[in-house]
Amino acid sequence: MLACSPAGAPGRASTDRPLDTRRGDFEERVLLTGELDAVRADKLVVPRTPTWLVTIRWMADDGAQVRAGDKVLEFDSTTFTATLEEKRLAVSQARRDIDKQVAQNAVATAEKRFEVDRRLIELDKARVQATVPEESFPRRVYQERQLDLRRAEVELAKARDELGAHERGAGLELDLRRIALEKSQREVKQAEEALRSLTLRAPRDGILLVADHWWEGRKLQVGDAPWVGMTVVKLPDLGAMLVRAGLSDVDEGRVRVGMAVTCVLDAYPDEPIPGRISQIQPIARESNRESLRRQFGVTVELERSLPARMRPGMSVRVDVHAGRRTGVLLAARAGLDVSGDRPSARRPGGLVEVELGGCNGEVCVIERGLTEGMRLEGPR
Secondary structure, eight states: OOEEETTTSOOOOOSSSOOOEOOOEEEEEEEEEEEESSEEEEEEEEOOTSOOOOOOOEOOOTOOOOOOOOEEEEOOOOOHHHHHHHHHOOOOOOOHHHHHHHHHHHHHHHHHHHHHHHHHHHHHHHHHHHHHOGGSOOHHHHHHHHHHHHHHHHHHHHHHHHHHHHHHHHHHHHHHHHHHHHHHHHHHHHHHHHHHHHHEEESSEEEEEEEEEEETTEETTTTTOTTOOOOEEEEEEETTTEEEEEGGGGGTSSSOOOOOEEEEETTTTEEEEEEEEEOOOOOOEEESSSOOOEEEEEEEESSSTTTTOOTTOOOEEEEEEEEEEEEEEEGGGGEEESSSSEEEEEETTTEEEEEEEEEEEEEEEESSSSOOOOOOOOOO
């Protein structure tokens, strides 16, 4: 909203005095509306959980005074509570599977070792018989005993191979069981951590502020399901405040970074606070999804803060000192007709078309159409 005021001319223009044009100083101002916000704040966000989306079950009141460690918000834990016991049962089952596998491995290994020992005995027996001189037996018997020796060696090697393969396979199977146990334990740990993280607690003493719903244009409330990482509540630092205001897109270009401003809190109109525009967003956005009006976000740095009185969310009127013009021709608005497509001045002889350079509730700057000292008439 654009507004301007002449220096040294407080109050409204009186229509019972002559409406003469005159030279004077004109200070251009732009009025913005905004609200206080903290420069710094501790933000509490939605924790990361296996289900991704969680619903707010309970939350402290917006603006409540909290102490460090106080519970400020709690998400619905029904899903995690229901599945946590199942995950704990899975851990118990995985432990039993490991114990069973260890026992089975021990039995099978003992059998394989016994087979190796048996084949080793048979090899020793065959070796003794094969070492008898060839001339002590018929040639056929001697050849059979040599064949038995080679067969015993093969059977021993086979038994040893089977033992090694079994031990490797048993070790792999046991490793798989242990991996399954570790996975189940990890799931239980994640579920327990997620369950604990569903309760948000204040990191320090302060005032609690509930965050805005990004799409609905309101505060978050019980039943909402914000996404992971979204700020849900915050504890602002009241020692350093700023103002976040909105500049209508029709006033684009009238306000620039670095301009001085005077901020007036609606709650404390008698304590103006000077400041300066520090940032203007490059893109105008709708104030909410149902609004057709677009605004540029404007950030105002304040020269001082009042921690005892200032609270985030308080409404603020921002008076931007957009510029000052000296020695310009001024005319009282009561003598002008600005209702039509082109503004006109009410002269005694009739309407005279004029070109305006800016107006406020009292006067307008006349760029063309009038000269100094001309008499104007009020509305009839």
